[in-house]
Amino acid sequence: MADADQVRNSVALARKARLDARSGRLTGPTANLAPGHVQANLAILPRALAADFLHFCQRNPKPCPLLAMSEPGDPSLPELGADIDIRTDIPRYRVWKNGELVAEPTDVRDIWRDDLVSFLIGCSFSFEEAMLDNGLPVRHIEQGSNVPMYRTNIPTQPAGVFGGPLVVSMRPLKAADAIRAIQVTSRFPSVHGAPVHIGDPSLIGISDINRPDYGDPVEIRPGEMPVFWACGVTPQSVVAAVRPDFCITHAPGHMLVTDLINSRMAML
Amino acid sequence: MADADQVRNSVALARKARLDARSGRLTGPTANLAPGHVQANLAILPRALAADFLHFCQRNPKPCPLLAMSEPGDPSLPELGADIDIRTDIPRYRVWKNGELVAEPTDVRDIWRDDLVSFLIGCSFSFEEAMLDNGLPVRHIEQGSNVPMYRTNIPTQPAGVFGGPLVVSMRPLKAADAIRAIQVTSRFPSVHGAPVHIGDPSLIGISDINRPDYGDPVEIRPGEMPVFWACGVTPQSVVAAVRPDFCITHAPGHMLVTDLINSRMAML
Numbered sequence: 001m002a003d004a005d006q007v008r009n010s011v012a013l014a015r016k017a018r019l020d021a022r023s024g025r026l027t028g029p030t031a032n033l034a035p036g037h038v039q040a041n042l043a044i045l046p047r048a049l050a051a052d053f054l055h056f057c058q059r060n061p062k063p064c065p066l067l068a069m070s071e072p073g074d075p076s077l078p079e080l081g082a083d084i085d086i087r088t089d090i091p092r093y094r095v096w097k098n099g100e101l102v103a104e105p106t107d108v109r110d111i112w113r114d115d116l117v118s119f120l121i122g123c124s125f126s127f128e129e130a131m132l133d134n135g136l137p138v139r140h141i142e143q144g145s146n147v148p149m150y151r152t153n154i155p156t157q158p159a160g161v162f163g164g165p166l167v168v169s170m171r172p173l174k175a176a177d178a179i180r181a182i183q184v185t186s187r188f189p190s191v192h193g194a195p196v197h198i199g200d201p202s203l204i205g206i207s208d209i210n211r212p213d214y215g216d217p218v219e220i221r222p223g224e225m226p227v228f229w230a231c232g233v234t235p236q237s238v239v240a241a242v243r244p245d246f247c248i249t250h251a252p253g254h255m256l257v258t259d260l261i262n263s264r265m266a267m268l
Numbered sequence: 269m270a271d272a273d274q275v276r277n278s279v280a281l282a283r284k285a286r287l288d289a290r291s292g293r294l295t296g297p298t299a300n301l302a303p304g305h306v307q308a309n310l311a312i313l314p315r316a317l318a319a320d321f322l323h324f325c326q327r328n329p330k331p332c333p334l335l336a337m338s339e340p341g342d343p344s345l346p347e348l349g350a351d352i353d354i355r356t357d358i359p360r361y362r363v364w365k366n367g368e369l370v371a372e373p374t375d376v377r378d379i380w381r382d383d384l385v386s387f388l389i390g391c392s393f394s395f396e397e398a399m400l401d402n403g404l405p406v407r408h409i410e411q412g413s414n415v416p417m418y419r420t421n422i423p424t425q426p427a428g429v430f431g432g433p434l435v436v437s438m439r440p441l442k443a444a445d446a447i448r449a450i451q452v453t454s455r456f457p458s459v460h461g462a463p464v465h466i467g468d469p470s471l472i473g474i475s476d477i478n479r480p481d482y483g484d485p486v487e488i489r490p491g492e493m494p495v496f497w498a499c500g501v502t503p504q505s506v507v508a509a510v511r512p513d514f515c516i517t518h519a520p521g522h523m524l525v526t527d528l529i530n531s532r533m534a535m536l
Contacts (some may be wrong), residue, residue, distance in 0.1 A: 175465045182450045183462065194451065197443045199467055199493050225467050268536060 007261065010036050017257040018081065018089040026091045027106050029253035031125065036262055038191070039255035040067050040080065040120040041232040042090060043239055044108075044248035047072045050117040052160025056238065057119065059157035063166055063234035065122035065190045067260070073114035080258040086118045092251035099243030108248055116248070121232050122191035123255055124169055126262045127184070134184050136177050139218040146253070147171070148212035149231050153205025154196065156234065164238045167213070168196060168204070168228040172220040178227050185229070187266040197228040204228065214252075275529065278304050285525040286349065286357040294359045295374050297521035299393065304530055306459070307523035308335055308348065308388040309500040310358060311507055312376075312516035315340045318385040320428025324506065325387065327425035331434055331502035333390035333458045335528070341382035348526040354386045360519035367511030376516055384516070389500050390459035391523055392437055394530045398452050404445050407486040414521070415439070416480035417499050421473025422464065424502065432506045435481070436464060436472070436496040440488040446495050453497070455534040465496040472496065 013034040020026035030039055045053055050072070057064040068079045070086065077084045087109045095103040095111065105111075124147065128138050140147045147169045154166040173181055178198055186194040201209045209226055210217045214233055220226060236249055250256070281302040288294035298307055313321055318340070325332040336347045338354065345352045355377045363371040363379065373379075392415065396406050408415045415437045422434040441449055446466055454462040469477045477494055478485045482501055488494060504517055518524070 175467050175471065179450055179463055179466060182447055183454050186451050195447055198446060199443050200491075203443065203491055223468075223471055 010034060010261070011259050013037070014081065014257045014259050015083065018084065021091045021106070022085065022088040024106055028091060030091060030255045030257055031253060034257050036129070038067070038258045038260035038262055038265060039123050039125045040258055041123050041235070042086070042248070042250040042256055043119045043121070043235055044086070044116050045119070045239070045244060046113070046246055047115040047117055049161065049242070049244055052162055053119060053239070055159035056156070056162040057121070057235070059159050060234070061189070062193055062196060062230035063156065063232065065192060066119060067122050067190065067258070068120045070118040072117050075112065075118070077118065077120060080120060080256065080260060082259070084256070086256070087112050090250050090254055090256050092254040094249045094251050096240070096244070096247045096249070098245055099240055104251055119235075120256060121235055123232055124192055124229060125255070126191035126265055127188045127229070129262050130184050130188060130266070131181055134180060136173065136181055136184070139172055140216065143216075143218055145216035145218065147215050148217055149214035149233050150201075150206045151213045151237070156238065161242050162238050164241050166196070167231045167234040167237055169215070169231040170209070170212070170218075170226045170228050172218065172224040173227050174224055178225055181227060187268055189267060190265050192229050192232070195227050195229050199225050201226055278302060278529070279527050281305070282349065282525045282527050283351065286352065289359040289374070290353065290356040292374055296359060298359060298523045298525055299521060302525050304397070306335070306526045306528035306530055306533060307391050307393045308526055309391050309503070310354070310516070310518040310524055311387045311389065311503055312354070312384050313387070313507070313512060314381070314514055315383040315385055317429070317510070317512055320430055321387060321507070323427035324424070324430040325389070325503070327427050328502070329457070330461055330464060330498035331424065331500065333460060334387060335390050335458065335526070336388045338386040340385050343380065343386070345386065345388060348388060348524070348528060350527070352524070354524070355380050358518050358522055358524050360522040362517045362519050364508070364512070364515045364517070366513055367508055372519055387503075388524060389503060391500055392460055392497065393523070394459035394533055395453045395456045395497075397530050398456060398534070399449055402448060402452050404441065404449055404452070407440055408484065411484075411486055413484035413486065415483050416485055417482035417501050418469075418474045419481045419505070424506065429510050430506050432509050434464070435499045435502040435505055437483070437499040438477070438480070438486075438494045438496050440486060440492040441495050442492055446493055449495060455536055457535060458533050460497050460500070463495050463497050467493050469494055
């Protein structure tokens with residue numbers, strides 16, 4: 001448990017990360033910025049799609065744990081930080097038109113619209129911190145690479161225009177560590193929560209564990225089993241499949257750093 | 269949650285099971301008697317061994333979750349039920365001399381001694397009930413057979429004269445059910461708690477999953493993985509290895525039915 005001074009200091013670090021992004025000083029990934037703070041995935045959609053997407057999140061809380069949703073046109077997100085401007089506070093965005101990536105700006109004020117709704121979705125950084133705090137290894141962090149992610153044959157629950165397969169991230173663990181990881185991450189349902197699968201990858205439609213669909217492969221050592229969590233890439237892949245005429249996401253790894261404290265996301 | 273009438277009725281059933289054992293009307297296994305009530309494994313040891321055995325339980329809470337320990341010579345166990353007489357209230361006992369099974373009586377009053385200490389240890393019936401309540405399959409119950417149990421290469425933490433390998437029980441589950449079973453059974457640390465291993469049996473020294481050391485084999489279906497829990501046979505096997513000049517245990521499956529409520533054993 002952080003004492004009051006530590007929390008004040010860490011909130012200052014979270015705010016600094018956002019202000020650095022806003023001013024253009026920070027344009028890179030946000031991993032390890034403001035340790036202890038929740039970081040969030042971003043999807044910005046036109047209002048016409050927002051109701052369906054909200055319903056999709058409601059139906060699929062494991063891949064799409066919704067931390068906050070804005071009012072249409074409103075760039076503030078007071079639940080996540082008093083001063084947030086979602087048009088500037090992420091280091092790098094991706095702008096999509098009709099499903100094609102058209103730009104990777106560091107600021108989207110010039111293309112902002114009054115009908116845009118922001119969805120902020122929990123991210124695995126939070127439960128990985130809890131794993132590390134429990135002495136559990138996180139291989140892709142050890143390797144300094146991106147987490148391996150895979151499209152599965154597990155369907156999401158569709159809602160309106162949105163649907164498609166679940167995307168999972170994978171961390172290899174020894175069996176006893178996998179059991180502890182299930183206990184630890186079960187406490188964090190708002191940041192993907194417990195794993196969705198353990199063991200044989202082929203049972204969820206993954207044909208080659210060494211060839212992830214996103215991210216980088218990681219070493220699986222003798223005596224380790226792959227452990228799979230629902231991944232925040234799922235909503236991005238689901239949105240991409242719809243090819244909306246316009247949408248904005250964060251660039252991979254370039255997250256919103258929020259004032260929320262990871263350890264306070266634990267349900268118990 | 270049981271209401272007050274249900275609890276009164278279920279305590280009456282627990283007491284009836286003990287009174288039936290006491291009177292000799294009940295001499296068979298206790299599975300399914302007094303549903304919802306904690307049943308307990310029994311080890312009765314001479315006082316000279318009791319301190320070491322208590323230390324062994326303290327060091328090995330997963331295989332030896334101690335529910336209650338009596339005073340020397342005292343057959344009562346007020347923590348587990350107001351009227352318990354441990355010399356009569358178990359349907360069938362096993363009496364051991366120098367490590368040899370010498371009798372299986374239904375009453376041990378005639379061989380009771382002033383130096384005997386009773387240890388009552390949590391049993392898997394409690395977490396199996398929680399699994400069934402969660403819609404999880406328990407294969408050996410479906411099959412109407414005894415749970416398969418295996419000696420492992422996982423050492424217990426020795427204490428005094430007691431030590432030896434961990435014995436585990438196994439229930440096959442699909443991966444998603446295994447994850448849920450870990451969550452469910454983690455809530456019950458006083459009745460063995462979370463699994464100790466999942467997946468590859470050879471990693472814990474089990475060479476043939478279809479040939480358990482105790483109990484009966486069960487079917488493992490395609491897509492299922494074996495899930496292993498620390499087993500209350502561990503303390504029995506550890507005691508047997510010491511070959512005490514005198515000890516008493518319950519006969520397998522012939523447990524002490526207590527007044528304790530399974531659902532109240534959950535830590536949360």
